[in-house]
Amino acid sequence: MLRIKLNELAKGNDNGLLQTEVWKWDGIGWNEYVPQQEEDFIRADDDLFVTIPAEAGLYRVDYYIKPLEPLQFLDEAEVSGLRAEVLHPAPFKTKEGTLWGYINNEGRTAIEPRYEYAEDFQENGLAIVQRKNSSGLIDSSGREKVKPIYSFISPFAEGRAVVSDAKGYTLIDEKGREVTAARYDYLNSLHEGRALFSRQSTTAGGSRYGYIDAQGKEVLPAVYLDAGDFMNGTALVKAAEGEYALIDLNGAVLHTYKHPFVGNPGDGLLAYQETENGKYGYLNLDGSVAVKPQFTSALPFSEGRAVINTAEDYGNAYGLIDKQGKPIIPATYYEVQQLGENRVALGTPVYADQPYRGSRYVIADAVTGRVLSNHPLLGVNNYQHGLASVYDAKDTYFIDKSGKKASQPPVIAGSGTLSFSGSLIRADIDQRTAYYDRRGKQVWRQNGVIPLRPPYSVLEKKYKPNRDYLVYYPVIEGIADIEVSKTVNSRLRSLSKAEGIGSGGIAQDFSYTGDFAVEFFRKNLLVLELSGYNYPFGAAHGMPTMLYEHVNLRSGRFYTLSDLFKPGSRYVEKLSEIVGKQIANDPQYSYVFPDTYKGITADQPFYVDEEALYLYFAPYEIAPYAAGFPTFRIPYAEIMGLISTEGDFWQSFH
Template sequence: MIPLSYEAASDFTEGKAIVKMKNGNWALIDLTGKVVKSYSYPTVENYGEGLLAFQKSRDGKFGYMDEQGNKVIEPQFSGAQPFIGGKAIVNVSDDYKNHFGLIDRNGHFIIKPNYNNLLNLGEGRFAIGKALNPEKPYFGSKYAIADSDGHFLTGFIYNELAKYKDGLASAYNDQSTFFIDKSGKRMEHLPNVSGSGTLDFDQTLIKGDVDFRLLYFDKNGKLIWKQNTITPLNHKYSVVEHKYKPNKDYLVYYPQVKGIEHPVSVNQTLMSLSAVKEIPAHAQLEANYMGDFDVTYYKKNLLVIEITGYNYPFGAAHGMPVRKYTHIDLQTGVLYQLKDLFKPSSPYVKVIGDIIGDQIKSTEKYSYVFPDSYKGIQSDQPFFISEGAVNVYFAPYEIAPYVAGFPTFTIPFAELIGIINQNGDFWRAFH
């Protein structure tokens, strides 16, 4: 509809969008791409209800102007969101300690800029966030609800709130997820689900997305479907999902194998690998952790389970992912290591190391590997079995940038058959 001709472009709001022209100026355009007005300021953004946020200088404060470029509110904010319903959320902080407030079209504060966060929930309601730790605001907030006149309707009792729809909003605290009305009153006749997440009306059903799992309720709040927690392998063996959430910021789904001869040692190992450990219930943790698992391979007596996790220190640019694989012999309860696949005293470390080295040199898809960073593999190198191959992988940053994730190298068994112990328990577990 509009040719590729802008350096940047916002979403359309009320039939208009802000774009950055190739000459560096900003412009307000209509749905046909016609320029309504152009502006020479270094930053113009967040159009709403005829007003635009702007900066006079690149490092300066934000103010608001009308569509014709006339200054309406003097630049004085470090952040300026669009006007919605005659109100706009602004930030006056000069550092990482936020000071959010709510202003009217004259720039007067309706809610003073004293808060760690402020969210427009729609339907004339706002979520006001007070820092859990004022010295470490990146730990997050507890939220209260206020109306558009700045009157507080609740205390600071919510961890998160979703937008209002038809007078109801989804909210959660440290214990559960539920619906509230516009006064903040909990709707007792609707679902109340243990855990953190959202509830949403989905046609004739209520959809729950709580602690990274889906549930569905009927309109009366009766549970009618949830995700399966059992992965059957055959008539004898299955993998059962267990949930561990000792703290609002620590959640692990961990596997337990059912039907094996020696379940205690195997299942205790799976719990340990899944980071099921003692965590204080009510303390504010320094990081958020989420763990999960998946059955990635099952053949004959060999079960391979992938255990994943993500550890995010609050305030960090990003967290660190975790990936581990267990190779379980369902008949004996043995957990195999890489060395168990090969003949005793075989040079499997050098053989695999050389194959990976050749793949890095000859395969374009591995061009992301840091130059001269690959030095071979370790005897206990992380690995996993898949159909017809062994896969060797490295941790983020080990030989490649973070964005590369876990660099993984697939080696067909055919390339290793000379050193594989074909009479060994590991090989015979799935061959």
């Protein structure tokens, strides 16, 4: 490791902050940002250092003095509606796992953490929360207004929310009353008093679409092959193969379009194909041609402009056109994102020969096509009130409409998003949540210490050697024997994969995220869940991993499945039989591949709690990927004859 002293650079610069960045050459350019973690960026006795990793390569250190800019604040008119108390959803790490509650504007807990997930409060004073994998509604006092009985609840729109359960989809009002007599295969939110639904046709086969009103009445029957939401009093429906129509709220046909494909209207134009698998152009609402077919894909118009693609063979050559089809931004970009407020993000691959690894973006004026800022961004969100949340290789922050860093704080190291939440700013950075006031002062952040009982606690540590590798791993504090403590925590760090990764770049062909949670704690036994997700760049999906480590806090011993049972017991045979019966008789395991289950192994992945033993399998092992980790609960009462109740494992939590 090379440490460079920076004191001389900072002298005489009292009106600004010394900013430093370390970059590594990746064979193409200076594209790899080298993070300066806390232990590598040291200020002691007025000495300031920056460090270069002990890894072969070409490195560059940039430094500059950033002026102390005046803070940007909303004026009195803008904040007048923000002074009322607003509650904000916040995740807490606890010994029962990560639970969500709500904080107030001062960062104090207003509703205790007890939910598996919690969303923002809506204008009607209700918030969607989850308990036991089901969704319900609460008010700002934390009282349940709708019990958590649904698998899904959408945000309210026009006084109604879409909910679903095992029977299908329906609408509820703000008192939680279901307003439809029937359940539907699909149901969308209300738009202009109409909600799109679908049901299986008993005569023609396949799904058919129709519309219900706010009272749940089917005002337009399910006769359409496809349909969209109402907007400005009209909706596009597919009446038959090769025939689309624009209808009004009562179902009257306003215009008919006989083409193989017609897309939803935007700004009075509709994308269409003149021939099957042909090029795309745009129609006026009356069916006349506005822009002749010439594009390989065409998105809906917004703010008078549309994103189009001209590349053949599913390539990427995106640009921006006006309503006459004239190019505003040439079709040469890998990505073009409309951000609202007359701004677009233009994306080019970070690695030209591996475009699937993501883009770097610059901001352009959507009216003139002029690039406003060439600073490369790695993530961009839509504009709202003149600001957009972005992140680059180093920080997450707001940009203004010039495309440059805004004076509105905060600026936070890491990758993520900033969003306004009442009078606060919510920061979701590197998979952790914090809140800041409008001056950039942090008022709350997710806790990094999980108290167990004195003297034990679990400390969260972060390992992020590069932007494609992020792990939060546990450190157990309070183990009396120092050497045992070191051994335990070294093993946990290794199992969490929080070591041995370089600075990333083109040589690293995957991304990885890891995290942990306390699954169970009782007496001397701590059960930690270590989860991970490995995504090979370019793959259809990544592969999740999950380990449960059972640690005796007094001895530092890690328990295995066999430690739970009497020596010589035939626990593998008995547990295999129990799991086999559950697969055969319990409908919830109908997804298990036929004839794939052959029994468990002696070291089968497992975890325990107060009442039962849980055995689980990895994705694809006995079931489809979508099934996740098939898990089987075995109450201790079923296997007490096999358990070594005098053994160290059992006694650690009894």
